[in-house]
Amino acid sequence: MLAQHTPLLVAPTDTTALGTAMVEPEAVLSDAPTYAPEAAGFLLLLALVSPKEPKEPKGK
Amino acid sequence: MVAEHVERADDPKAALAAIRVVGADAFAPYLLADAVFHPQDAAAVTQSFALFPPPVTTPDPPPAGAAEPWLVAWRDWAMATLLARLTDAEPGGALAPRPTGAPVLTEADQPQGGGDTDGQDPGADAPDDSGRTDTDWQRWSVRMGQLSPLALPGLEGPVHTAARAAPLALARGATRAVLRRDFPTAARITRWLALLAAEGTRVPLDPVPLLEHLRLHGGGPRLALDVAIARRLLALETA
Structure with missing residues:
Protein backbone atom coordinates (compact mmCIF):
# COMPACT_ATOMS: atom_id res chain seq x y z
CA MET A 1 0.00 0.00 0.00
CA LEU A 2 1.25 3.41 -0.95
CA ALA A 3 0.64 4.93 2.44
CA GLN A 4 2.67 2.22 4.13
CA HIS A 5 5.74 3.17 2.16
CA THR A 6 5.35 6.91 2.49
CA PRO A 7 6.52 8.71 5.60
CA LEU A 8 3.54 10.56 6.94
CA LEU A 9 3.91 13.36 9.42
CA VAL A 10 0.92 14.66 11.30
CA ALA A 11 0.88 18.20 12.58
CA PRO A 12 -1.29 19.23 15.52
CA THR A 13 -3.34 21.29 13.10
CA ASP A 14 -4.08 18.13 11.11
CA THR A 15 -5.48 16.45 14.20
CA THR A 16 -7.53 19.52 15.03
CA ALA A 17 -8.89 19.71 11.49
CA LEU A 18 -9.78 16.02 11.58
CA GLY A 19 -11.63 16.43 14.86
CA THR A 20 -13.55 19.38 13.46
CA ALA A 21 -14.48 17.46 10.32
CA MET A 22 -15.69 14.49 12.35
CA VAL A 23 -18.05 16.51 14.52
CA GLU A 24 -20.31 17.60 11.63
CA PRO A 25 -22.33 20.35 13.33
CA GLU A 26 -25.63 21.55 12.00
CA ALA A 27 -25.80 24.50 9.63
CA VAL A 28 -25.21 27.73 11.49
CA LEU A 29 -27.77 29.68 9.53
CA SER A 30 -31.28 28.53 8.85
CA ASP A 31 -32.48 28.81 5.28
CA ALA A 32 -36.10 28.43 6.25
CA PRO A 33 -38.51 30.48 4.16
CA THR A 34 -39.89 33.42 6.09
CA TYR A 35 -43.42 34.72 5.93
CA ALA A 36 -43.51 37.94 3.93
CA PRO A 37 -47.07 39.22 3.48
CA GLU A 38 -45.83 42.33 1.69
CA ALA A 39 -44.65 40.09 -1.14
CA ALA A 40 -48.21 39.05 -2.04
CA GLY A 41 -48.92 42.24 -3.99
CA PHE A 42 -45.64 41.95 -5.85
CA LEU A 43 -46.35 38.36 -6.82
CA LEU A 44 -49.85 39.30 -8.00
CA LEU A 45 -48.36 42.08 -10.12
CA LEU A 46 -45.88 39.67 -11.66
CA ALA A 47 -48.69 37.25 -12.48
CA LEU A 48 -50.70 40.00 -14.16
CA VAL A 49 -47.90 41.48 -16.24
CA SER A 50 -46.36 38.17 -17.25
CA PRO A 51 -46.71 37.35 -20.97
CA LYS A 52 -49.20 34.78 -22.11
CA GLU A 53 -48.28 31.25 -22.89
CA PRO A 54 -46.96 30.87 -26.43
CA LYS A 55 -49.35 29.00 -28.69
CA GLU A 56 -48.51 26.24 -31.03
CA PRO A 57 -48.19 27.73 -34.53
CA LYS A 58 -50.95 26.59 -36.83
CA GLY A 59 -50.53 25.11 -40.27
CA LYS A 60 -47.62 22.86 -39.43
CA MET B 1 -12.65 -0.69 -1.34
CA VAL B 2 -11.10 1.29 1.55
CA ALA B 3 -7.57 0.26 0.68
CA GLU B 4 -8.17 1.17 -2.94
CA HIS B 5 -9.23 4.64 -1.85
CA VAL B 6 -5.96 5.14 -0.01
CA GLU B 7 -3.91 3.59 -2.76
CA ARG B 8 -5.28 5.89 -5.43
CA ALA B 9 -5.13 9.08 -3.40
CA ASP B 10 -2.57 11.72 -4.25
CA ASP B 11 -2.33 12.62 -0.58
CA PRO B 12 -2.27 9.43 1.53
CA LYS B 13 -2.50 11.38 4.77
CA ALA B 14 -5.69 13.08 3.66
CA ALA B 15 -7.04 9.73 2.46
CA LEU B 16 -6.39 8.14 5.83
CA ALA B 17 -8.01 11.10 7.57
CA ALA B 18 -11.01 10.78 5.27
CA ILE B 19 -11.49 7.21 6.45
CA ARG B 20 -11.91 8.53 9.97
CA VAL B 21 -14.29 11.25 8.84
CA VAL B 22 -16.49 8.68 7.13
CA GLY B 23 -16.11 6.55 10.22
CA ALA B 24 -18.13 3.41 10.73
CA ASP B 25 -20.07 4.19 7.57
CA ALA B 26 -17.02 2.97 5.67
CA PHE B 27 -18.14 -0.52 6.69
CA ALA B 28 -21.71 -0.08 5.46
CA PRO B 29 -21.01 -1.85 2.14
CA TYR B 30 -19.87 -4.88 4.11
CA LEU B 31 -22.76 -4.78 6.56
CA LEU B 32 -25.63 -3.85 4.29
CA ALA B 33 -24.52 -5.10 0.89
CA ASP B 34 -22.40 -7.85 -0.53
CA ALA B 35 -19.02 -6.13 -0.58
CA VAL B 36 -16.13 -8.34 0.44
CA PHE B 37 -13.91 -7.09 3.24
CA HIS B 38 -10.27 -7.62 2.41
CA PRO B 39 -7.36 -7.66 4.85
CA GLN B 40 -5.95 -4.66 3.00
CA ASP B 41 -9.07 -2.70 3.92
CA ALA B 42 -8.49 -3.57 7.54
CA ALA B 43 -4.87 -2.51 7.20
CA ALA B 44 -5.91 0.86 5.81
CA VAL B 45 -8.27 1.47 8.71
CA THR B 46 -5.67 0.33 11.20
CA GLN B 47 -3.14 2.66 9.66
CA SER B 48 -5.62 5.51 9.93
CA PHE B 49 -5.91 4.83 13.65
CA ALA B 50 -2.12 4.65 13.93
CA LEU B 51 -1.65 7.96 12.15
CA PHE B 52 -4.43 9.74 14.02
CA PRO B 53 -4.55 7.88 17.33
CA PRO B 54 -7.64 8.33 19.47
CA PRO B 55 -7.14 9.43 23.08
CA VAL B 56 -6.17 6.64 25.45
CA THR B 57 -8.75 7.74 27.98
CA THR B 58 -12.29 8.51 26.96
CA PRO B 59 -13.48 12.07 27.45
CA ASP B 60 -16.23 12.83 29.91
CA PRO B 61 -19.68 13.18 28.39
CA PRO B 62 -21.22 16.63 28.35
CA PRO B 63 -21.94 18.64 30.39
CA ALA B 64 -18.98 17.46 32.50
CA GLY B 65 -16.72 17.49 29.43
CA ALA B 66 -16.63 19.12 26.06
CA ALA B 67 -19.01 17.70 23.46
CA GLU B 68 -16.70 17.58 20.47
CA PRO B 69 -14.04 15.13 21.73
CA TRP B 70 -16.79 12.99 23.21
CA LEU B 71 -18.59 12.79 19.87
CA VAL B 72 -15.33 11.94 18.13
CA ALA B 73 -14.65 9.23 20.72
CA TRP B 74 -18.03 7.59 20.07
CA ARG B 75 -17.47 7.66 16.33
CA ASP B 76 -14.01 6.18 16.75
CA TRP B 77 -15.44 3.49 18.99
CA ALA B 78 -18.04 2.59 16.38
CA MET B 79 -15.43 2.25 13.69
CA ALA B 80 -13.03 0.28 15.88
CA THR B 81 -15.80 -2.04 17.05
CA LEU B 82 -16.95 -2.87 13.53
CA LEU B 83 -13.37 -3.35 12.41
CA ALA B 84 -12.79 -5.80 15.24
CA ARG B 85 -15.97 -7.63 14.29
CA LEU B 86 -15.14 -7.85 10.61
CA THR B 87 -11.62 -9.03 11.31
CA ASP B 88 -12.69 -11.44 14.07
CA ALA B 89 -10.37 -9.70 16.49
CA GLU B 90 -10.28 -10.73 20.10
CA PRO B 91 -12.75 -9.09 22.47
CA GLY B 92 -11.24 -5.95 23.92
CA GLY B 93 -8.86 -5.63 21.04
CA ALA B 94 -10.62 -2.65 19.53
CA LEU B 95 -8.47 0.29 18.51
CA ALA B 96 -10.54 2.82 20.44
CA PRO B 97 -12.02 2.61 23.94
CA ARG B 98 -15.74 2.86 24.49
CA PRO B 99 -16.89 6.21 25.86
CA THR B 100 -19.54 6.54 28.50
CA GLY B 101 -22.86 8.29 28.44
CA ALA B 102 -25.30 9.25 25.74
CA PRO B 103 -26.93 12.50 24.67
CA ASP B 116 -36.77 28.17 16.26
CA THR B 117 -38.42 31.41 15.38
CA ASP B 118 -38.22 32.96 11.97
CA GLY B 119 -35.44 35.37 11.40
CA GLN B 120 -33.38 34.35 14.38
CA ASP B 121 -29.99 32.85 14.05
CA PRO B 122 -30.31 29.21 15.05
CA GLY B 123 -26.57 29.12 15.55
CA ALA B 124 -27.19 30.97 18.76
CA ASP B 125 -28.99 27.85 19.94
CA ALA B 126 -26.28 25.48 18.83
CA PRO B 127 -24.84 23.10 21.38
CA ASP B 128 -22.12 24.76 23.32
CA ASP B 129 -19.94 24.00 26.28
CA SER B 130 -20.51 27.11 28.28
Whole structure:
Protein backbone atom coordinates (compact mmCIF):
# COMPACT_ATOMS: atom_id res chain seq x y z
CA MET A 1 0.00 0.00 0.00
CA LEU A 2 1.25 3.41 -0.95
CA ALA A 3 0.64 4.93 2.44
CA GLN A 4 2.67 2.22 4.13
CA HIS A 5 5.74 3.17 2.16
CA THR A 6 5.35 6.91 2.49
CA PRO A 7 6.52 8.71 5.60
CA LEU A 8 3.54 10.56 6.94
CA LEU A 9 3.91 13.36 9.42
CA VAL A 10 0.92 14.66 11.30
CA ALA A 11 0.88 18.20 12.58
CA PRO A 12 -1.29 19.23 15.52
CA THR A 13 -3.34 21.29 13.10
CA ASP A 14 -4.08 18.13 11.11
CA THR A 15 -5.48 16.45 14.20
CA THR A 16 -7.53 19.52 15.03
CA ALA A 17 -8.89 19.71 11.49
CA LEU A 18 -9.78 16.02 11.58
CA GLY A 19 -11.63 16.43 14.86
CA THR A 20 -13.55 19.38 13.46
CA ALA A 21 -14.48 17.46 10.32
CA MET A 22 -15.69 14.49 12.35
CA VAL A 23 -18.05 16.51 14.52
CA GLU A 24 -20.31 17.60 11.63
CA PRO A 25 -22.33 20.35 13.33
CA GLU A 26 -25.63 21.55 12.00
CA ALA A 27 -25.80 24.50 9.63
CA VAL A 28 -25.21 27.73 11.49
CA LEU A 29 -27.77 29.68 9.53
CA SER A 30 -31.28 28.53 8.85
CA ASP A 31 -32.48 28.81 5.28
CA ALA A 32 -36.10 28.43 6.25
CA PRO A 33 -38.51 30.48 4.16
CA THR A 34 -39.89 33.42 6.09
CA TYR A 35 -43.42 34.72 5.93
CA ALA A 36 -43.51 37.94 3.93
CA PRO A 37 -47.07 39.22 3.48
CA GLU A 38 -45.83 42.33 1.69
CA ALA A 39 -44.65 40.09 -1.14
CA ALA A 40 -48.21 39.05 -2.04
CA GLY A 41 -48.92 42.24 -3.99
CA PHE A 42 -45.64 41.95 -5.85
CA LEU A 43 -46.35 38.36 -6.82
CA LEU A 44 -49.85 39.30 -8.00
CA LEU A 45 -48.36 42.08 -10.12
CA LEU A 46 -45.88 39.67 -11.66
CA ALA A 47 -48.69 37.25 -12.48
CA LEU A 48 -50.70 40.00 -14.16
CA VAL A 49 -47.90 41.48 -16.24
CA SER A 50 -46.36 38.17 -17.25
CA PRO A 51 -46.71 37.35 -20.97
CA LYS A 52 -49.20 34.78 -22.11
CA GLU A 53 -48.28 31.25 -22.89
CA PRO A 54 -46.96 30.87 -26.43
CA LYS A 55 -49.35 29.00 -28.69
CA GLU A 56 -48.51 26.24 -31.03
CA PRO A 57 -48.19 27.73 -34.53
CA LYS A 58 -50.95 26.59 -36.83
CA GLY A 59 -50.53 25.11 -40.27
CA LYS A 60 -47.62 22.86 -39.43
CA MET B 1 -12.65 -0.69 -1.34
CA VAL B 2 -11.10 1.29 1.55
CA ALA B 3 -7.57 0.26 0.68
CA GLU B 4 -8.17 1.17 -2.94
CA HIS B 5 -9.23 4.64 -1.85
CA VAL B 6 -5.96 5.14 -0.01
CA GLU B 7 -3.91 3.59 -2.76
CA ARG B 8 -5.28 5.89 -5.43
CA ALA B 9 -5.13 9.08 -3.40
CA ASP B 10 -2.57 11.72 -4.25
CA ASP B 11 -2.33 12.62 -0.58
CA PRO B 12 -2.27 9.43 1.53
CA LYS B 13 -2.50 11.38 4.77
CA ALA B 14 -5.69 13.08 3.66
CA ALA B 15 -7.04 9.73 2.46
CA LEU B 16 -6.39 8.14 5.83
CA ALA B 17 -8.01 11.10 7.57
CA ALA B 18 -11.01 10.78 5.27
CA ILE B 19 -11.49 7.21 6.45
CA ARG B 20 -11.91 8.53 9.97
CA VAL B 21 -14.29 11.25 8.84
CA VAL B 22 -16.49 8.68 7.13
CA GLY B 23 -16.11 6.55 10.22
CA ALA B 24 -18.13 3.41 10.73
CA ASP B 25 -20.07 4.19 7.57
CA ALA B 26 -17.02 2.97 5.67
CA PHE B 27 -18.14 -0.52 6.69
CA ALA B 28 -21.71 -0.08 5.46
CA PRO B 29 -21.01 -1.85 2.14
CA TYR B 30 -19.87 -4.88 4.11
CA LEU B 31 -22.76 -4.78 6.56
CA LEU B 32 -25.63 -3.85 4.29
CA ALA B 33 -24.52 -5.10 0.89
CA ASP B 34 -22.40 -7.85 -0.53
CA ALA B 35 -19.02 -6.13 -0.58
CA VAL B 36 -16.13 -8.34 0.44
CA PHE B 37 -13.91 -7.09 3.24
CA HIS B 38 -10.27 -7.62 2.41
CA PRO B 39 -7.36 -7.66 4.85
CA GLN B 40 -5.95 -4.66 3.00
CA ASP B 41 -9.07 -2.70 3.92
CA ALA B 42 -8.49 -3.57 7.54
CA ALA B 43 -4.87 -2.51 7.20
CA ALA B 44 -5.91 0.86 5.81
CA VAL B 45 -8.27 1.47 8.71
CA THR B 46 -5.67 0.33 11.20
CA GLN B 47 -3.14 2.66 9.66
CA SER B 48 -5.62 5.51 9.93
CA PHE B 49 -5.91 4.83 13.65
CA ALA B 50 -2.12 4.65 13.93
CA LEU B 51 -1.65 7.96 12.15
CA PHE B 52 -4.43 9.74 14.02
CA PRO B 53 -4.55 7.88 17.33
CA PRO B 54 -7.64 8.33 19.47
CA PRO B 55 -7.14 9.43 23.08
CA VAL B 56 -6.17 6.64 25.45
CA THR B 57 -8.75 7.74 27.98
CA THR B 58 -12.29 8.51 26.96
CA PRO B 59 -13.48 12.07 27.45
CA ASP B 60 -16.23 12.83 29.91
CA PRO B 61 -19.68 13.18 28.39
CA PRO B 62 -21.22 16.63 28.35
CA PRO B 63 -21.94 18.64 30.39
CA ALA B 64 -18.98 17.46 32.50
CA GLY B 65 -16.72 17.49 29.43
CA ALA B 66 -16.63 19.12 26.06
CA ALA B 67 -19.01 17.70 23.46
CA GLU B 68 -16.70 17.58 20.47
CA PRO B 69 -14.04 15.13 21.73
CA TRP B 70 -16.79 12.99 23.21
CA LEU B 71 -18.59 12.79 19.87
CA VAL B 72 -15.33 11.94 18.13
CA ALA B 73 -14.65 9.23 20.72
CA TRP B 74 -18.03 7.59 20.07
CA ARG B 75 -17.47 7.66 16.33
CA ASP B 76 -14.01 6.18 16.75
CA TRP B 77 -15.44 3.49 18.99
CA ALA B 78 -18.04 2.59 16.38
CA MET B 79 -15.43 2.25 13.69
CA ALA B 80 -13.03 0.28 15.88
CA THR B 81 -15.80 -2.04 17.05
CA LEU B 82 -16.95 -2.87 13.53
CA LEU B 83 -13.37 -3.35 12.41
CA ALA B 84 -12.79 -5.80 15.24
CA ARG B 85 -15.97 -7.63 14.29
CA LEU B 86 -15.14 -7.85 10.61
CA THR B 87 -11.62 -9.03 11.31
CA ASP B 88 -12.69 -11.44 14.07
CA ALA B 89 -10.37 -9.70 16.49
CA GLU B 90 -10.28 -10.73 20.10
CA PRO B 91 -12.75 -9.09 22.47
CA GLY B 92 -11.24 -5.95 23.92
CA GLY B 93 -8.86 -5.63 21.04
CA ALA B 94 -10.62 -2.65 19.53
CA LEU B 95 -8.47 0.29 18.51
CA ALA B 96 -10.54 2.82 20.44
CA PRO B 97 -12.02 2.61 23.94
CA ARG B 98 -15.74 2.86 24.49
CA PRO B 99 -16.89 6.21 25.86
CA THR B 100 -19.54 6.54 28.50
CA GLY B 101 -22.86 8.29 28.44
CA ALA B 102 -25.30 9.25 25.74
CA PRO B 103 -26.93 12.50 24.67
CA VAL B 104 -29.28 13.50 27.47
CA LEU B 105 -32.82 14.50 26.60
CA THR B 106 -35.22 16.18 28.95
CA GLU B 107 -38.83 17.10 28.43
CA ALA B 108 -38.99 14.91 25.35
CA ASP B 109 -42.71 15.29 24.92
CA GLN B 110 -42.96 18.97 25.67
CA PRO B 111 -42.65 21.33 22.70
CA GLN B 112 -40.54 24.19 23.90
CA GLY B 113 -41.82 27.47 22.58
CA GLY B 114 -42.36 26.16 19.07
CA GLY B 115 -38.69 25.67 18.31
CA ASP B 116 -36.77 28.17 16.26
CA THR B 117 -38.42 31.41 15.38
CA ASP B 118 -38.22 32.96 11.97
CA GLY B 119 -35.44 35.37 11.40
CA GLN B 120 -33.38 34.35 14.38
CA ASP B 121 -29.99 32.85 14.05
CA PRO B 122 -30.31 29.21 15.05
CA GLY B 123 -26.57 29.12 15.55
CA ALA B 124 -27.19 30.97 18.76
CA ASP B 125 -28.99 27.85 19.94
CA ALA B 126 -26.28 25.48 18.83
CA PRO B 127 -24.84 23.10 21.38
CA ASP B 128 -22.12 24.76 23.32
CA ASP B 129 -19.94 24.00 26.28
CA SER B 130 -20.51 27.11 28.28
CA GLY B 131 -22.42 25.25 30.93
CA ARG B 132 -25.80 26.01 29.39
CA THR B 133 -28.10 23.04 29.48
CA ASP B 134 -28.47 21.60 26.02
CA THR B 135 -30.85 18.79 26.61
CA ASP B 136 -33.90 19.98 24.71
CA TRP B 137 -35.03 18.04 21.67
CA GLN B 138 -33.55 20.53 19.23
CA ARG B 139 -30.00 20.20 20.47
CA TRP B 140 -30.41 16.57 21.44
CA SER B 141 -31.50 15.59 17.94
CA VAL B 142 -28.58 17.48 16.38
CA ARG B 143 -26.22 15.64 18.69
CA MET B 144 -27.81 12.32 17.78
CA GLY B 145 -27.31 13.27 14.15
CA GLN B 146 -23.66 13.87 14.85
CA LEU B 147 -23.57 10.30 16.15
CA SER B 148 -25.38 8.92 13.09
CA PRO B 149 -22.50 6.59 12.10
CA LEU B 150 -23.54 4.57 15.14
CA ALA B 151 -26.90 3.92 13.49
CA LEU B 152 -25.70 0.74 11.88
CA PRO B 153 -26.55 -2.87 12.57
CA GLY B 154 -24.01 -4.59 14.73
CA LEU B 155 -23.52 -1.70 17.12
CA GLU B 156 -25.19 -1.41 20.48
CA GLY B 157 -24.77 0.98 23.35
CA PRO B 158 -26.32 3.75 25.41
CA VAL B 159 -26.66 5.98 22.36
CA HIS B 160 -28.91 3.39 20.74
CA THR B 161 -30.91 3.08 23.93
CA ALA B 162 -31.35 6.84 23.95
CA ALA B 163 -32.57 6.77 20.34
CA ARG B 164 -35.09 4.02 21.06
CA ALA B 165 -36.41 5.94 24.03
CA ALA B 166 -37.19 9.10 22.05
CA PRO B 167 -38.45 8.50 18.50
CA LEU B 168 -40.65 11.57 18.82
CA ALA B 169 -37.68 13.81 19.53
CA LEU B 170 -35.86 12.31 16.55
CA ALA B 171 -38.87 12.94 14.32
CA ARG B 172 -39.08 16.52 15.55
CA GLY B 173 -35.39 17.01 14.99
CA ALA B 174 -35.54 15.66 11.44
CA THR B 175 -38.54 17.85 10.66
CA ARG B 176 -36.84 20.91 12.12
CA ALA B 177 -33.73 20.27 10.04
CA VAL B 178 -35.79 19.95 6.87
CA LEU B 179 -37.61 23.19 7.64
CA ARG B 180 -34.25 24.88 8.18
CA ARG B 181 -33.17 23.36 4.86
CA ASP B 182 -30.24 21.81 6.65
CA PHE B 183 -30.56 18.63 4.66
CA PRO B 184 -27.30 16.95 5.77
CA THR B 185 -28.44 17.22 9.39
CA ALA B 186 -31.89 15.98 8.43
CA ALA B 187 -30.36 12.96 6.71
CA ARG B 188 -28.22 12.16 9.73
CA ILE B 189 -31.16 12.26 12.11
CA THR B 190 -33.33 10.31 9.69
CA ARG B 191 -30.83 7.49 9.83
CA TRP B 192 -31.82 6.90 13.43
CA LEU B 193 -35.47 6.89 12.44
CA ALA B 194 -34.66 4.38 9.72
CA LEU B 195 -32.79 2.17 12.17
CA LEU B 196 -35.69 2.26 14.63
CA ALA B 197 -38.18 1.50 11.86
CA ALA B 198 -36.02 -1.38 10.68
CA GLU B 199 -36.02 -2.74 14.22
CA GLY B 200 -39.80 -2.64 14.28
CA THR B 201 -40.19 0.42 16.47
CA ARG B 202 -43.13 2.64 15.59
CA VAL B 203 -41.79 6.04 14.61
CA PRO B 204 -44.05 9.09 14.42
CA LEU B 205 -42.58 10.19 11.09
CA ASP B 206 -42.42 7.92 8.07
CA PRO B 207 -38.78 7.96 7.02
CA VAL B 208 -39.44 6.65 3.50
CA PRO B 209 -40.89 9.79 1.87
CA LEU B 210 -38.53 11.91 3.94
CA LEU B 211 -35.56 10.04 2.52
CA GLU B 212 -36.94 10.45 -0.97
CA HIS B 213 -37.29 14.18 -0.36
CA LEU B 214 -33.72 14.40 0.87
CA ARG B 215 -32.42 12.28 -1.98
CA LEU B 216 -34.07 14.51 -4.55
CA HIS B 217 -32.80 17.67 -2.91
CA GLY B 218 -29.25 16.42 -2.73
CA GLY B 219 -26.63 18.20 -0.73
CA GLY B 220 -23.31 16.57 -1.30
CA PRO B 221 -21.73 13.14 -1.07
CA ARG B 222 -22.11 12.86 2.69
CA LEU B 223 -25.86 13.34 2.48
CA ALA B 224 -26.00 10.84 -0.39
CA LEU B 225 -24.16 8.31 1.77
CA ASP B 226 -26.47 8.86 4.74
CA VAL B 227 -29.55 8.54 2.56
CA ALA B 228 -28.20 5.41 0.86
CA ILE B 229 -27.47 3.77 4.21
CA ALA B 230 -30.90 4.68 5.55
CA ARG B 231 -32.55 3.26 2.45
CA ARG B 232 -30.55 0.08 2.89
CA LEU B 233 -31.64 -0.14 6.49
CA LEU B 234 -35.25 0.10 5.35
CA ALA B 235 -34.62 -2.44 2.58
CA LEU B 236 -35.61 0.12 -0.04
CA GLU B 237 -32.45 -0.67 -1.96
CA THR B 238 -31.27 -4.18 -2.39
CA ALA B 239 -29.30 -4.12 -5.62
